[in-house]
Amino acid sequence: MSIKHKVDMLCRKCDTRDPFTIAAKLGIRVLHEPLGSIRGYYSRTHRIKFIHINQDLSKERQRQVCAHELGHAILHPKSNTPFLRANTLYSVNKLETEANRFMALLLHPATEIQDYAQCGYTLYQIADICGLTPELVEYIITTYNRNDAASS
Template sequence: MWIKEIVQDLINKHQTNDFSVIAQQMNIQIVEHNLHEEIYGFYRYVRRNKYIFINSNLAEHKKKFVRVHELGHVVLHPDVDTPFMRSNTYFSVDKIEHQANRFAVELLISDELVQEYISEQLTIYDIAALHHIPVDLVKLKFKGLF
């Protein structure tokens, strides 16, 4: 539940859940670049500058999720260099990736929106399709609610 609280604090501080506004207010530079097809995006902190790199070859709906996922790293793991850790250590990055996914789902789909979807009798699959988010990630949101 701590991630939900961090997301809510972020929304309250910036008075929005809009990625673009939050990134601008946090002075995060967004860089779209032609990355290898297996790399959707990554976060880098260089000399007090924050950068989110997004694969320019992704569909817009995937870019949206990747941007918010990487924002999760900025907020939750500001000093972690996951590309370095993956290539130079034996440390598993699964936990921090899971946390960034949870952050993204919390930011993209509010509890109020979920309640609205439930009253409209939408399934998890419907919600996943609406937001272009994998079903397993939408399940994370529901796991946090019930």
């Protein structure tokens, strides 16, 4: 099942795109903590899922981090990326890319991105407005264009 499909199903099930509300509805505990230079991380202890968010981040950045870590909780519930990064040679790039894509699709529906594009904004301007990388904006556009073509 694609990341987009999982995001769409989750939004319908929870009737929201707010990552904090979704986490609460799924029984995932969100903790705001002083984490220094770490923005956030996902953990699972005794089958209880936690999202840890740096309390010193702006509210918007906390929202993005929550959505990213929610991506880990949904897409890779048993993976421990901090452990993998510190103790193995396993590349966590794929897991991080998928969590970033989950965050982008959750927080920025294609209609929002397409509205900016139709108003003449460039890929880089849209990325700046949405707080995303240009690659994530391009991913959103490509993902929804691919699905539009498939449903035609």
